[in-house]
Amino acid sequence: MVSRVIPVEPFDLVIFGGTGDLARRKILPALYRRFCDGQMPSEARIIGAARTQQSAGDWRGWVGEALEEFVAAARREPQTVAAFLERLDYLAVDAKGDGGWQELCDRMREGVVQAFYFSVAPSLFGDLAERLHQFGIARADARIVVEKPFGTDLASARALNRTLSEYFSETQIYRIDHYLGKETVQNLMAVRFGNVLFEPLWNTQYVDHVQITVAESVGVGGRGAYYDQSGAMRDMVQNHLMQLLCLTAMEPPSRFEPDAVRDEKLKVIRALDPVLPEDIVRGQYKASDKGPSYREDAENEASRTESFIAMKLHVANWRWNGTPFYLRTGKRLKSRKSEIVIHFKEPPHSIFDEDAGSRANVLSIRLQPDEGIDLRVTIKEPGPGGMRLIDVPLDMSFAEALGADGADVPDAYERLIMDVIRGNQTLFMRGDEVEAAWAWTDPIIEGWTKRGDRPFPYDAGSAGPEEALMLLHKDGRRWREIG
Numbered sequence: 001m002v003s004r005v006i007p008v009e010p011f012d013l014v015i016f017g018g019t020g021d022l023a024r025r026k027i028l029p030a031l032y033r034r035f036c037d038g039q040m041p042s043e044a045r046i047i048g049a050a051r052t053q054q055s056a057g058d059w060r061g062w063v064g065e066a067l068e069e070f071v072a073a074a075r076r077e078p079q080t081v082a083a084f085l086e087r088l089d090y091l092a093v094d095a096k097g098d099g100g101w102q103e104l105c106d107r108m109r110e111g112v113v114q115a116f117y118f119s120v121a122p123s124l125f126g127d128l129a130e131r132l133h134q135f136g137i138a139r140a141d142a143r144i145v146v147e148k149p150f151g152t153d154l155a156s157a158r159a160l161n162r163t164l165s166e167y168f169s170e171t172q173i174y175r176i177d178h179y180l181g182k183e184t185v186q187n188l189m190a191v192r193f194g195n196v197l198f199e200p201l202w203n204t205q206y207v208d209h210v211q212i213t214v215a216e217s218v219g220v221g222g223r224g225a226y227y228d229q230s231g232a233m234r235d236m237v238q239n240h241l242m243q244l245l246c247l248t249a250m251e252p253p254s255r256f257e258p259d260a261v262r263d264e265k266l267k268v269i270r271a272l273d274p275v276l277p278e279d280i281v282r283g284q285y286k287a288s289d290k291g292p293s294y295r296e297d298a299e300n301e302a303s304r305t306e307s308f309i310a311m312k313l314h315v316a317n318w319r320w321n322g323t324p325f326y327l328r329t330g331k332r333l334k335s336r337k338s339e340i341v342i343h344f345k346e347p348p349h350s351i352f353d354e355d356a357g358s359r360a361n362v363l364s365i366r367l368q369p370d371e372g373i374d375l376r377v378t379i380k381e382p383g384p385g386g387m388r389l390i391d392v393p394l395d396m397s398f399a400e401a402l403g404a405d406g407a408d409v410p411d412a413y414e415r416l417i418m419d420v421i422r423g424n425q426t427l428f429m430r431g432d433e434v435e436a437a438w439a440w441t442d443p444i445i446e447g448w449t450k451r452g453d454r455p456f457p458y459d460a461g462s463a464g465p466e467e468a469l470m471l472l473h474k475d476g477r478r479w480r481e482i483g
């Protein structure tokens with residue numbers, strides 16, 4: 001399989017927060033991999049910016065170490081690494097002061113794409129936008145990339161949108177949700193809208209229910225204090241799970257273009273019914289041999305923040321009326337697994353004997369690990385003994401199907417950063433989408449806060465609290481196994 005790499009235009013990419021964790025683990029390794037695949041023109045340049053006073057050489061050394069840690073050895077040929085590091089420059093810049101800004105202005109070039117990655121705490125986004133404007137650095141066609149979290153509620157998201165829009169137009173703002181950059185998530189659209197097979201069945205008449213799971217095996221560990229201010233609802237549901245729900249439930253856009261896709265996603269969020277208290281289960285993991293309890297990790301013995309949430313949602317429109325969407329996400333669960341699972345209804349009438357069994361088709365879209373798509377279909381169990389039905393998978397693992405080893409499936413950040421350079425906003429969230437998601441989230445959080453609900457404790461390494469299993473049991477359904 002020959003990969004088709006489309007080169008991008010020459011660019012200046014400034015990474016604010018160039019000395020931070022995200023830059024080290026994700027952004028710089030992603031850029032390096034794109035460089036290896038020949039996607040970076042020779043005039044492309046990456047400038048790290050942060051308060052730390054250091055030379056460009058020092059920063060290159062640090063980036064080299066990051067590549068050693070986060071890029072597979074097979075892709076780290078010394079000449080290639082050296083050629084990549086030559087593209088890097090560094091400037092000490094303070095988002096809250098005047099230091100470094102004039103130098104940054106002087107280093108920007110005309111005639112190349114200009115992109116500024118805000119990989120810093122959200123409280124600095126406004127300062128960066130203002131300084132880029134004040135020092136005349138950002139051109140009218142410059143792009144800014146904004147990391148999550150985009151606000152902590154509707155009011156703060158609105159305020160952030162307002163601040164950014166003082167200096168940048170919506171077409172310049174790229175709000176990242178890295179789930180949208182995953183190969184499988186885009187494949188969800190390819191499967192739905194590139195085949196005639198699924199779309200006629202993609203509605204309440206044929207779909208019994210949908211499950212969206214993002215399970216993590218790790219706890220909140222070192223970021224417990226930060227996490228305790230947020231919880232699974234704000235950290236995962238409002239953004240990542242909501243985006244997956246939107247792509248699953250949306251109407252076909254007229255074209256695969258930014259606003260056409262984002263208009264349809266927005267309609268899904270606006271069609272969500274308020275969630276009933278009995279359709280929400282929150283949990284906190286207990287202490288185990290895997291580590292301390294959530295409350296110990298959060299250093300807050302009285303914490304009521306959830307490290308797990310499961311909920312049942314209804315999309316109130318013609319397509320989905322009567323088909324529940326079950327969402328769940330949590331920390332310290334049985335394994336790391338993210339998937340969207342479409343459970344189709346059973347055939348309306350069975351022509352086989354009662355003991356043949358009955359089966360429903362299940363389509364699962366795996367985001368991690370091992371990105372791929374699996375459709376379970378019913379066949380006859382081979383051999384004598386009459387007609388007995390079993391279900392077997394038609395499985396497409398991308399790594400296998402594309403003849404690549406797992407490491408060659410591009411990382412979400414690789415695609416998203418290149419989309420920024422290309423000026424393609426399809427896989428980025430629009431301001432009104434983010435606000436609509438918060439407008440849906442806020443009353444849910446207010447509701448459990450007012451009621452004084454406490455999260456249920458759950459065993460580390462489990463599938464969450466018992467009560468979450470009951471959420472489906474009472475509807476006569478079962479969650480898919482996590483691992």
Ligand code: NAP
Pocket residue numbers: 016017018019020021022023049050051052093094095096118119120121122124147148149
């Ligand atoms: P981090 O490790 O704390 O890094 C913060 C960066 O900001 C550092 O490079 C720091 O460098 C710089 N910085 C701090 N104050 C500054 C100032 N006044 N002016 C200029 N630079 C300043 O944070 P991170 O984990 O990389 O996260 C960055 C952003 O990505 C955050 O919005 C976070 O929520 C988001 N995010 C991170 C992850 C992740 O896995 N890490 C995942 C999703 C989203 P100096 O100290 O040298 O100034």
